[in-house]
Amino acid sequence: MRNxxxxxxxxxxxxxxIIFFTIGLYLTVSNNSYQRSVAVNSTNEVVGKAYTNxxxxxxxxxxxxxxxxxxxxxxxxKTEVLALKKIDSAKNVVVKDSLSHSQxxxxxxxxxxxxxxxxxxxxxxxxxxxxxxxxGMAVISPGKGVVGYIRDVSDHLATISSLLHKDTKVSVTxxxxxxxxxxxxxxxxxxxxxxxxxxxxxxxxxxxxxTVVTSGFSSFPPGIPVGRVSNTGIATGDNFLTIEIELFxxxxxxxxxxxxxxxxxxxxxSLESKLPNEQ
Amino acid sequence: xxxxxxxVNIFRWFLLLFIQIILLRNLSxxxxxxxxxxxxxxxxxxxxxxxLLLYLIAFVTGLTLDAFYDTMGVxxxxxxxxxxxxxxxxxxxxxxxNFDEPEPTLGNMGFKWFSIYAALCISAHHLVLxxxxxxxxxEFSYTLVRCLFSTLFTLFLIILIEFxxxxxxxx
Numbered sequence: 001m002r003n004x005x006x007x008x009x010x011x012x013x014x015x016x017x018i019i020f021f022t023i024g025l026y027l028t029v030s031n032n033s034y035q036r037s038v039a040v041n042s043t044n045e046v047v048g049k050a051y052t053n054x055x056x057x058x059x060x061x062x063x064x065x066x067x068x069x070x071x072x073x074x075x076x077x078k079t080e081v082l083a084l085k086k087i088d089s090a091k092n093v094v095v096k097d098s099l100s101h102s103q104x105x106x107x108x109x110x111x112x113x114x115x116x117x118x119x120x121x122x123x124x125x126x127x128x129x130x131x132x133x134x135x136g137m138a139v140i141s142p143g144k145g146v147v148g149y150i151r152d153v154s155d156h157l158a159t160i161s162s163l164l165h166k167d168t169k170v171s172v173t174x175x176x177x178x179x180x181x182x183x184x185x186x187x188x189x190x191x192x193x194x195x196x197x198x199x200x201x202x203x204x205x206x207x208x209x210x211t212v213v214t215s216g217f218s219s220f221p222p223g224i225p226v227g228r229v230s231n232t233g234i235a236t237g238d239n240f241l242t243i244e245i246e247l248f249x250x251x252x253x254x255x256x257x258x259x260x261x262x263x264x265x266x267x268x269x270s271l272e273s274k275l276p277n278e279q
Numbered sequence: 280x281x282x283x284x285x286x287v288n289i290f291r292w293f294l295l296l297f298i299q300i301i302l303l304r305n306l307s308x309x310x311x312x313x314x315x316x317x318x319x320x321x322x323x324x325x326x327x328x329x330x331l332l333l334y335l336i337a338f339v340t341g342l343t344l345d346a347f348y349d350t351m352g353v354x355x356x357x358x359x360x361x362x363x364x365x366x367x368x369x370x371x372x373x374x375x376x377n378f379d380e381p382e383p384t385l386g387n388m389g390f391k392w393f394s395i396y397a398a399l400c401i402s403a404h405h406l407v408l409x410x411x412x413x414x415x416x417x418e419f420s421y422t423l424v425r426c427l428f429s430t431l432f433t434l435f436l437i438i439l440i441e442f443x444x445x446x447x448x449x450x
Binding site for chain 2: 012013014016017019020021023024025026027028029030031044047050051054115116117118119120122124159166187190191192
């Protein structure tokens with residue numbers, strides 16, 4: 001027993017290493033799984049507050065860009081309002097289906113922490129459970145493009161798995177021929193302006209500059225512009241095409257985002273859970 | 280260990296973590312090289328700290344970084360690995376009996392010793408960091424390239440910082 005103690009004491013550095021490394025590894029793995037219980041992240045009160053204070057200083061630097069994007073969005077919305085006004089209500093009797101028209105509601109939120117340099121980038125916003133957010137909701141940016149999914153929510157803050165995260169997958173289609181694919185980021189490069197569409201069937205002819213929009217199959221509403229095809233000739237070795245696209249959304253200057261609440265999400269989920277598992 | 284060294288180290292902890300979180304978190308070259316200069320704090324801890332305390336300090340430092348980076352456990356594991364490499368390297372190269380240097384700085388230990396020490400510790404830290412962050416082997420070669428460039432970048436910055444705060448002890 002005494003020899004064992006001497007042995008352990010002599011190589012204590014190694015044994016401490018094993019113990020602490022196992023704890024670190026356990027934390028990593030448990031964070032990768034779907035149920036995350038430990039809240040040492042930026043929805044945490046202390047860390048969240050630090051980032052909120054920091055962002056007060058930082059947001060002035062991007063004020064010009066934010067103004068421009070809001071102004072252009074205003075212009076677009078005004079055009080749409082004008083177009084809607086021209087509908088002659090006397091001629092067409094349209095029954096408005098309020099349920100399906102308001103399936104999605106938008107909630108604006110300010111980004112208080114963002115990163116683009118890592119493999120798995122996480123955004124923190126200043127809305128949380130108190131504003132009705134729940135994990136899994138889709139997030140888009142005010143101008144164009146998808147941002148990601150809500151990951152964790154605390155009372156007044158929430159984290160988003162940005163599109164620049166290995167777990168984020170968005171179902172998208174090409175506007176021209178409706179070819180369906182999955183949008184992912186970062187398998188071959190980590191340029192935050194480029195992403196890849198995987199699993200596009202082989203028989204589609206894809207042209208450069210084709211616009212890519214969301215399909216509506218993930219929790220994003222259909223038709224949100226995502227990017228433009230920039231490279232079609234990526235050899236993968238399987239039966240599907242992989243397309244490189246240029247994202248419309250600039251993640252480095254993200255200041256405001258919209259969280260999308262889907263009214264039918266619960267219903268869809270409970271309906272689909274009745275299907276036999278086909279994975 | 281006197282209180283001056285403790286105060287200097289606490290100050291260094293806050294300063295380096297502040298710089299890492301505020302400034303370096305947003306910095307990278309083509310997303311290939313990302314610096315993690317905060318490891319300099321762990322490199323410069325005094326020689327005489329007992330191993331258990333060293334691991335605890337590394338653990339807490341890593342956990343703090345994880346909270347701000349939203350990468351639960353990744354920095355913690357990387358910092359603990361760095362500490363293991365640090366202890367092993369010092370055990371092999373430094374004779375503790377007739378030895379009166381307090382801290383392994385560039386000025387105390389010389390350029391050659393310090394650069395090898397820093398290079399080994401940083402590469403161990405970055406290997407664990409990048410592979411745990413990616414957590415899949417399909418991107419093996421790309422992760423390795425990112426890891427290599429980041430190691431060079433961090434090493435460059437750390438040696439630069441050490442030369443800026445260079446005070447050679449009169450021998």
